[in-house]
Amino acid sequence: MLLSKLFTKTLREGPKDEVAKNASLLVRAGYVDKLAAGIYSYLPLGILVVSNLQKIVREELGKVGAQEIFMPALQPKENWLKTGRWETMDNLYKVTDSEGREFALGPTHEEVVVPLVQKFASSYRDLPLSVYQFQSKFRMELRSKSGLLRGREFLMKDMYSFHKSEDEMRPFYEKMKEVYSQIFKRAGLGEITRITFASGGAFSEFSHEFQAETPAGEDTIYICESCDQAVNREIFKEKMKCPACKSDSGAYREAKAIEVGNIFELKTKFSDAFGMTYKDETGIEQPVIMGCYGIGIGRLMGTIVEALSDEKGIIWPEEVSPFDIHLVGLTAGAKVFYEYYTKKGMRVLYDDRDVSAGEKFADAELMGIPKRLVISGKTLKEEKIEWKDRTTGTITYEKSPL
Amino acid sequence: MLLSKLFTKTLREGPKDEVAKNASLLVRAGYVDKLAAGIYSYLPLGILVVSNLQKIVREELGKVGAQEIFMPALQPKENWLKTGRWETMDNLYKVTDSEGREFALGPTHEEVVVPLVQKFASSYRDLPLSVYQFQSKFRMELRSKSGLLRGREFLMKDMYSFHKSEDEMRPFYEKMKEVYSQIFKRAGLGEITRITFASGGAFSEFSHEFQAETPAGEDTIYICESCDQAVNREIFKEKMKCPACKSDSGAYREAKAIEVGNIFELKTKFSDAFGMTYKDETGIEQPVIMGCYGIGIGRLMGTIVEALSDEKGIIWPEEVSPFDIHLVGLTAGAKVFYEYYTKKGMRVLYDDRDVSAGEKFADAELMGIPKRLVISGKTLKEEKIEWKDRTTGTITYEKSPL
Numbered sequence: 001m002l003l004s005k006l007f008t009k010t011l012r013e014g015p016k017d018e019v020a021k022n023a024s025l026l027v028r029a030g031y032v033d034k035l036a037a038g039i040y041s042y043l044p045l046g047i048l049v050v051s052n053l054q055k056i057v058r059e060e061l062g063k064v065g066a067q068e069i070f071m072p073a074l075q076p077k078e079n080w081l082k083t084g085r086w087e088t089m090d091n092l093y094k095v096t097d098s099e100g101r102e103f104a105l106g107p108t109h110e111e112v113v114v115p116l117v118q119k120f121a122s123s124y125r126d127l128p129l130s131v132y133q134f135q136s137k138f139r140m141e142l143r144s145k146s147g148l149l150r151g152r153e154f155l156m157k158d159m160y161s162f163h164k165s166e167d168e169m170r171p172f173y174e175k176m177k178e179v180y181s182q183i184f185k186r187a188g189l190g191e192i193t194r195i196t197f198a199s200g201g202a203f204s205e206f207s208h209e210f211q212a213e214t215p216a217g218e219d220t221i222y223i224c225e226s227c228d229q230a231v232n233r234e235i236f237k238e239k240m241k242c243p244a245c246k247s248d249s250g251a252y253r254e255a256k257a258i259e260v261g262n263i264f265e266l267k268t269k270f271s272d273a274f275g276m277t278y279k280d281e282t283g284i285e286q287p288v289i290m291g292c293y294g295i296g297i298g299r300l301m302g303t304i305v306e307a308l309s310d311e312k313g314i315i316w317p318e319e320v321s322p323f324d325i326h327l328v329g330l331t332a333g334a335k336v337f338y339e340y341y342t343k344k345g346m347r348v349l350y351d352d353r354d355v356s357a358g359e360k361f362a363d364a365e366l367m368g369i370p371k372r373l374v375i376s377g378k379t380l381k382e383e384k385i386e387w388k389d390r391t392t393g394t395i396t397y398e399k400s401p402l
Numbered sequence: 403m404l405l406s407k408l409f410t411k412t413l414r415e416g417p418k419d420e421v422a423k424n425a426s427l428l429v430r431a432g433y434v435d436k437l438a439a440g441i442y443s444y445l446p447l448g449i450l451v452v453s454n455l456q457k458i459v460r461e462e463l464g465k466v467g468a469q470e471i472f473m474p475a476l477q478p479k480e481n482w483l484k485t486g487r488w489e490t491m492d493n494l495y496k497v498t499d500s501e502g503r504e505f506a507l508g509p510t511h512e513e514v515v516v517p518l519v520q521k522f523a524s525s526y527r528d529l530p531l532s533v534y535q536f537q538s539k540f541r542m543e544l545r546s547k548s549g550l551l552r553g554r555e556f557l558m559k560d561m562y563s564f565h566k567s568e569d570e571m572r573p574f575y576e577k578m579k580e581v582y583s584q585i586f587k588r589a590g591l592g593e594i595t596r597i598t599f600a601s602g603g604a605f606s607e608f609s610h611e612f613q614a615e616t617p618a619g620e621d622t623i624y625i626c627e628s629c630d631q632a633v634n635r636e637i638f639k640e641k642m643k644c645p646a647c648k649s650d651s652g653a654y655r656e657a658k659a660i661e662v663g664n665i666f667e668l669k670t671k672f673s674d675a676f677g678m679t680y681k682d683e684t685g686i687e688q689p690v691i692m693g694c695y696g697i698g699i700g701r702l703m704g705t706i707v708e709a710l711s712d713e714k715g716i717i718w719p720e721e722v723s724p725f726d727i728h729l730v731g732l733t734a735g736a737k738v739f740y741e742y743y744t745k746k747g748m749r750v751l752y753d754d755r756d757v758s759a760g761e762k763f764a765d766a767e768l769m770g771i772p773k774r775l776v777i778s779g780k781t782l783k784e785e786k787i788e789w790k791d792r793t794t795g796t797i798t799y800e801k802s803p804l
Binding site: 005006007008009033035036039040041042043044046047050065067068069070071072073074075076093094095097098099105112116117119120121126129131136138140142152153 | 407408409410411435437438441442443444445446448449452467469470471472473474475476477478495496497499500501507514518519521522523528531533538540542544554555
């Protein structure tokens with residue numbers, strides 16, 4: 001892509017109304033635009049990041065056979081009455097049409113996915129199965145100052161699994177821990193993301209969160225010194241035995257973290273609400289056991305920025321970056337390098353703008369593409385090219401391939 | 403994909419509450435599921451169709467340099483007050499949060515895109531530019547019986563262009579007619595889709611619709627016998643001169659049609675509302691001229707089904723079809739053909755289920771993949787393979803490639 005053609009522009013300063021580092025940098029660099037508190041538009045560069053994250057998630061979920069669907073945001077009140085959440089769920093936006101029909105704007109999709117899957121899964125032969133979607137969710141946050149970390153409208157991947165029994169579900173749930181760990185690893189957060197034991201709510205002992213350690217985190221976790229898994233403050237007790245490795249050393253390190261994903265057993269809470277059962281091998285109706293697995297795609301993008309950026313700007317992990325190479329052209333001769341690397345299958349952002357070298361360098365740091373390639377009159381003359389690694393800042397020279 | 407792994411199942415009969423052919427067939431074949439009137443979930447096969455349509459649209463819009471973004475559904479009331487549409491737009495869903503903030507659920511995005519683009523385009527150097535998105539739109543339809551043709555929540559591609567002058571906009575607008583014609587051609591509707599002159603509203607003489615001729619259409623158009631372009635009933639007059647080819651023969655053919663796309667000049671209606679101007683070469687502020695270009699992606703999917711299906715089921719055009727080949731396996735030996743064609747880069751749906759041949763054939767007709775490949779004990783023995791063309795019904799035999 002030619003940077004001169006991109007309609008967005010970088011800003012020297014973060015917007016005054018953005019207190020969160022993630023949104024401030026993402027707005028400055030032209031990835032997102034704020035429409036209202038907690039409500040953002042994704043701009044062309046942001047779309048590329050989102051689609052890279054979706055690709056990672058699709059590939060990893062494909063490994064457990066999860067099937068992609070897309071469910072509506074407008075959800076009939078009746079479905080929410082069945083689960084009892086029409087009145088009890090905080091933060092539910094409600095909409096009434098001019099004939100008095102009421103809808104919830106979906107913050108989550110149990111009320112849709114259970115009656116949907118129920119239509120297709122009624123026998124032991126149909127189970128287990130799992131479905132997921134990428135979708136805009138809505139949550140009535142009264143204050144929303146954390147940029148992409150806590151939105152009123154936000155991009156989620158939500159997934160639901162359906163099983164014949166808890167015994168059958170358990171290995172699937174454990175497998176999902178690995179799948180999620182792999183997703184966050186590919187998204188560049190592997191080293192700072194801890195599997196964290198959290199409250200299982202009314203119906204199971206624990207749920208599991210994936211908490212990315214960073215000072216901007218709203219959550220507090222206690223990381224077990226023995227196994228590196230963690231316990232959320234909500235269930236942490238001094239000197240408790242580690243629920244992951246069972247160590248009773250009581251040695252924990254407190255840290256701030258952002259929840260980038262969570263998985264939890266729903267048991268029969270929602271299948272019961274809709275009377276979803278299956279016929280077992282002997283023809284007897286049995287309850288369907290469910291699990292639920294969420295990743296906030298927008299939040300994940302915000303967390304990467306929050307955790308990995310430096311004072312100069314964003315630093316994208318390779319698989320997340322909108323481009324492989326940020327080509328800073330300081331001479332018209334740079335164009336052939338754009339064509340060369342594009343032809344080799346690299347995704348190249350070519351800064352062909354008529355602005356100063358300093359501005360191009362600053363924008364390259366701000367936009368955060370992992371590899372910067374500089375082509376100037378000087379490098380051309382010396383038949384060299386200059387690479388700079390965005391993470392380490394290391395500059396290396398190579399013989400020009402052209 | 404193995405059909406035995408797909409969680410959806412076909413239905414013998416259309417649901418009783420679906421009067422529209424498009425929804426009835428799409429539900430029966432497992433492409434969509436109805437949550438409420440005018441509100442559908444997309445199932446795995448439906449997701450494949452939508453993503454094929456998106457691919458066509460992205461490729462064609464890329465040719466005019468349009469840039470993809472993604473804007474929110476929750477839109478602050480203030481933006482809608484500025485354009486005057488908070489009170490005047492029919493069918494606007496409105497949401498109020500517990501602190502009294504009001505939002506519209508976007509049925510269209512002028513109220514978001516203008517202030518967004520305004521931040522980046524303030525000089526003649528920044529124009530022209532165009533942006534588009536794929537997004538769920540919301541419209542408070544009180545009755546909604548047309549399946550995917552008229553939804554309360556529906557998938558749209560909307561695009562907006564920004565220009566320095568009407569003179570500059572005109573060739574772009576004409577180019578968009580070609581782009582849209584090409585999109586509908588690739589989507590399989592080329593032969594039945596007519597560029598149709600419609601009302602331009604308060605601010606221009608005409609807008610242009612793309613109307614797909616089919617008896618189920620809610621619109622009535624008059625097709626000029628000379629040029630094959632059409633006039634919408636809302637502006638048609640007996641014996642009028644054709645606004646497209648200027649023929650005054652007065653020879654028109656009346657037809658029912660579904661509007662699958664529309665393009666219209668917005669002139670300065672929305673740029674004025676937000677005070678969006680640009681500085682021209684001499685430093686003088688000038689009004690920004692806008693155009694707007696919509697395609698209902700869900701509606702397009704519904705129209706294809708409505709217009710091209712037969713009594714046995716859906717018939718997908720090649721580029722829209724979720725798979726290239728529907729492999730009906732009547733013997734375990736079919737598996738190697740699944741692997742063979744998949745390896746060749748074909749998208750193959752392999753019916754490996756343990757059901758009767760008749761059921762497999764009926765499902766293949768219903769699901770509508772253009773090419774059916776039958777592998778049976780008999781064909782294997784004769785070292786042949788059997789192809790059936792879904793559109794023509796023609797059966798041909800070939801020497802087996804294996």
